[in-house]
Amino acid sequence: xxxxxxxxxxxxxxxxxxxxxxxxxxxxxxxxxxxxxxxxxxxxxxxxxxxxxxxxxxxxxxxxxxxxxxxxxxxxxxxxxxxxxxxxxxxxxxxxxxxxxxxxxxxxxxxxxxxxxxxxxxxxxxxxxxxxxxxxxxxxxxxxxxxxxxx
Numbered sequence: 001x002x003x004x005x006x007x008x009x010x011x012x013x014x015x016x017x018x019x020x021x022x023x024x025x026x027x028x029x030x031x032x033x034x035x036x037x038x039x040x041x042x043x044x045x046x047x048x049x050x051x052x053x054x055x056x057x058x059x060x061x062x063x064x065x066x067x068x069x070x071x072x073x074x075x076x077x078x079x080x081x082x083x084x085x086x087x088x089x090x091x092x093x094x095x096x097x098x099x100x101x102x103x104x105x106x107x108x109x110x111x112x113x114x115x116x117x118x119x120x121x122x123x124x125x126x127x128x129x130x131x132x133x134x135x136x137x138x139x140x141x142x143x144x145x146x147x148x149x150x151x
Contacts (some may be wrong), residue, residue, distance in 0.1 A: 077105035
């Protein structure tokens with residue numbers, strides 16, 4: 001796991017810049033996702049893993065966002081295998097699209113750790129990127145989503 005959070009030689013997410021590099025990742029349903037699939041919609045990406053208590057604790061709260069913002073794309077990314085992710089997300093009611101066996105998002109978590117939440121605008125520009133979770137961070141995320149979803 002350490003190499004997935006402290007990868008060297010990869011461009012990190014930077015607010016005001018496009019998502020770095022290309023990617024091709026697969027979700028629990030077998031759909032392949034690329035940067036092009038995110039264009040045209042505000043996208044929120046939540047990067048987590050099963051051993052992260054705060055990640056799992058915030059899942060029910062995050063799930064309410066999908067209903068509140070139907071025009072926004074909500075994706076989670078996890079480096080673990082599909083069976084494990086499916087068990088956890090179904091048990092927690094985490095209703096986002098789940099990328100599994102991820103190597104693109106998870107290797108950019110950095111030393112500040114999980115969870116990492118990114119908001120990308122309709123043009124693929126990172127508008128928010130922060131590690132951790134608490135009520136203030138979730139409030140910040142929603143403010144960014146509301147702002148960029150209106151544009």
